[in-house]
Amino acid sequence: MTNEATTYDAAIVGAGPAGLAAARELSSRGARVVILDEQARPGGQIMRQRPAEFAEDGWLSGGLYRKLKALLREVESLRELDWSMSTTVLGVADADGDEGFVLTAVRADESLTFRAKTVLCCNGCYERPAVFPGAVKPGVMGAGAVQTLLKSQKIVAGDAIFFAGAHPFQLLVAAQIAQAGGRIAGVAFAQSRLRVLSILKEPWLLVSHWRVFATAFGNLVRLRRAGVPLYFGYAMKEAIGANRVETVILQPVDSGGRARTRAPTKRVDADLLAMSYAFEASSELARQVGAQSRWSELSGGWVATHSQLMESSVPGLFVAGEVTGVAGADASLVEGCLAGLGMAVALGSIDAEEAARCAAPHRRRLRNLLRFAQYLARLAAVPAQLFETMAGASAVVCRCEGVTRADIAEALAGNAQISTANSLKLFTRAGMGLCQGRLCYANAAAQMAAQRGARVETLGPFQAQWPARPVSIASLIAAGDEDCVASRTTKIRKPCR
């Protein structure tokens, strides 16, 4: 099925809090909306739903999720919305000669095309893996992966799970796993205990975000009671095991993330290592269309820039949620409301004045949420030298192509002309694999910046190209229009800023 005949008022890529909020706003104003998402059911990663065949008992209980779940159920019940789930968007391009955009996508192996007057890219973020010896071994996953396997599939993914990272998110996941009856081998923070407790120095935050802190504190207490060892000031040194992780080795680090070489390392047996060091904004789809981005060290790398009503530098292309800077589900929801208003203005269904009036309370709330997100980002910030400390020369940076730190160092040392992340990719193949550089960019760029004495923002992102995900030639040819495929490929390539 393709929807080429229909021109939607709005196509929303990403069915998380931002996309759902925008869909509600647009739908209430009579707009014709389609939502596309790779998952089988809407909700995004924060509300990864159980499959329809599972019972919903106890899914995401707890006050933190209440408002989000209410939004999800409300939007799911809207009859006038079109959904295209289990759909991978490959590209968004200006519609040649017509107003609006063309989206190319695949569902299973079937090619799809959508036309829309406006597009919202709210396709979230993903976890940044750390580079250390053994980090690519089977049995090392992102903490988010461990969490989504639990909340969506009701699976505890290991027999003894160790968490290592710098983000408080890992506490939440560890507590959820423990509650589900899983065994936690330990939780290690790179920061000192004092730094983690520095939250108490900002009492206004405790008041305005009491629910978050109550949850975090409850998680700490629960883990303590369960006898889970908590380590502060420890980074990953190595994950070892014959075919998969069997033991993790921890390196004591100081507040700057440098190795404390005289302090003893620790060994802990675990068959699953869940890491949670940082998140990366998934801005590549917006950048592919030509949307401008800026570098944000603490909020997810290259994040899309936008107007007050979330319009990107490309007229008609909107961005919301983690794509604009990783700030959590509540902020994403509010940005989705704002984007919905902005798109309604672009579609001519409301005037700018009314939009500004409706946006005012959202903007106030967003300011508050972003202030909190910034604070949390500083608290969760990876200590300056930590990634450098963890990475040994032989450690793999690009999981897909097996490119190591040493490969990158050698390429850079041997060729002074390599001056951008893109040229590094061409010389080393780091970023050319199936994940298309999503998982290695931050680490490769950081290494390059350190070696060149440059700032990451001067190296640029990996160029975002069509298709945004690997796709089989067969499914494109099956679309029956090879010329169309060719023209899309060339049409979509634009200079990426």
Next chain:
Amino acid sequence: MRGKRVDGASGRGKPIEVRLNGQPVEAYEGETVLALLILHGERAGAPERGPFCNMGVCHDCLVTLSHSDQAHPREARACLTAATDGMSVFIGPGGRR
């Protein structure tokens, strides 16, 4: 086996027949192929990698799927694919590229 199903079979879909590298494995409607790989200690993808993200980004859970009602086997990310009755999942050589 690695890890476990919370509450065992309860709250899941009906039991279905799925083969992993030719061997029948316990599986229920609604379970993703990745869940089955994890529960059965299989790593999919490249020989020295395991799945990392469970959200379609890493592609380290690529598998080859065949089904009696499909003419050709197809490659898919295990994390984004629901196991279905009669499905055969192949990993290892040929499972990736």
